[in-house]
Amino acid sequence: MSRLPAREVLAAVSSGFEEFGTPLRDEPADGPIRWPGYRSARAAAEERTGEQESVVCGTAKIGDVEAVLIAFEFGFLGGSLGQRTGDRIEAAFAHAREARLPVVSLISTGGSRMQQGMRALMQLQRVARASSLTRSAGIPRISVLRDPTTGGGWATLGAGADVILALPEAQVGFAGSRVRPAGSPEAYTAEAKLAWGQVDAIVPPDELGAALERWLGLLTSQSSAAAPPPSALRSTALPETGWEAVQAARSPRRARAVEYLDAYFDWREDISGDRQGGVDPGVRCGFGWRNGRTIAYAAQCGTPTAPAGFRTAARLVRLASRLRIPVLTLVDTPGAANDAAAEEAGAGGAIAELFEAVATASVPVTTLVIGEGGSGGALAFAAPESTWVAPDAYFSVTSPEAAAAILKRPASEVPDIANQLHLRPQDLVELGVARAVIRPAE
The missing domain is CATH 3.90.226.10 (2-enoyl-CoA Hydratase; Chain A, domain 1)
Structure with a gap:
């Protein structure tokens, strides 16, 4: 051909x-x-x-x-x-x-x-x-x-x-x-x-x-209605402590982004890359068909998000805005990649690009926290006032381990710090970070 x-x-x-x-x-x-x-x-x-x-x-x-x-x-x-x-x-x-x-x-x-x-x-x-x-x-x-x-x-x-x-x-x-x-x-x-x-x-x-x-x-399928948050894929009790919430989010038995996307959409097509030389396999972006209409998605897959991942997600949100297609984002990352390679690739600028794309989106953006919500690298994927949280997830200003390092406290105090960070799903609702804790579909 x-x-x-x-x-x-x-x-x-x-x-x-x-x-x-x-x-x-x-x-x-x-x-x-x-x-x-x-x-x-x-x-x-x-x-x-x-x-x-x-x-x-x-x-x-x-x-x-x-x-x-x-x-x-x-x-x-x-x-x-x-x-x-x-x-x-x-x-x-x-x-x-x-x-x-x-x-x-x-x-x-x-x-x-x-x-x-x-x-x-x-x-x-x-x-x-x-x-x-x-x-x-x-x-x-x-x-x-x-x-x-x-x-x-x-x-x-x-x-x-x-x-x-x-x-x-x-x-x-x-x-x-x-x-x-x-x-x-x-x-x-x-x-x-x-x-x-x-x-x-x-x-x-x-x-x-x-x-x-x-x-x-x-x-070519346009819709002004917001994407509904996905249902939880596991029947899980809410954690009693912050450390339990962290352990639940890090469990290998927890549902991951691809499982959520497959359950949510009838079928979907991925886009790939940031058009600037980078691909982050830990971020899945694209468009899916659900109940007779198109919803765009940008999903973190549990790994530290690289600059290319933020740029690809920003590209997706901007495209969806231009085509009048609502967006679903899934948050699951221990945080933004912070090694020397990430800094060289412009981590700060890439995160800023996604924050701006979400903030200026002309279509509704819906967010579900499905696992770890680690600091600004997770928050960049989240929609203000339109975020839900799964029962086996957490969202925190930083990880308990990083907080211990910043405060110069021993590793033995990490579980206590997790409790002090108020990062459990129910804490996020009480703080106004999340609208509700999602439950499995009936």
């Missing part, structure tokens, strides 16, 4: 495709900078592909959702972006905004069309502006990275999408294979981009249509 003709790719993932009748601008036959041989190269591309430009744009249905599709034809001058390419992409985004339709970009391009010089490179500004206007209008955008996705196509339509899917082993990078430094070709693959938090998922070609159908269903 990576190098298939654009119309074959469209047929594989959608139905009822109707191409836009975008007029082609008048331009000299040999291009705006009179490049020698451009006229014959373009004529050969038209004859070989049957297309008049390097993109095919129109509307189609993917599953039950109508969308605007932008499909690159790599056989037309390497899928390069020229002036007329920019015309078509700009018109496609304009139609998406007018009709309130999501945009799916099926990308396969080597970048800007060298034979058109700076006129071609300037198309990236047009594409970026059209894409940004569509983002501001609250319209979801999905990109599919085919082979290759390089240059300005990656740096605009590809990397700028809300959800980024990639075909296996696709070449992805700002630098194309002929202009980048020698060595490390694996750095320019979809698999590398996934590992570095720049791609959400790698999807086999025969599963792409179904994946797009699921994602479009999730991202």
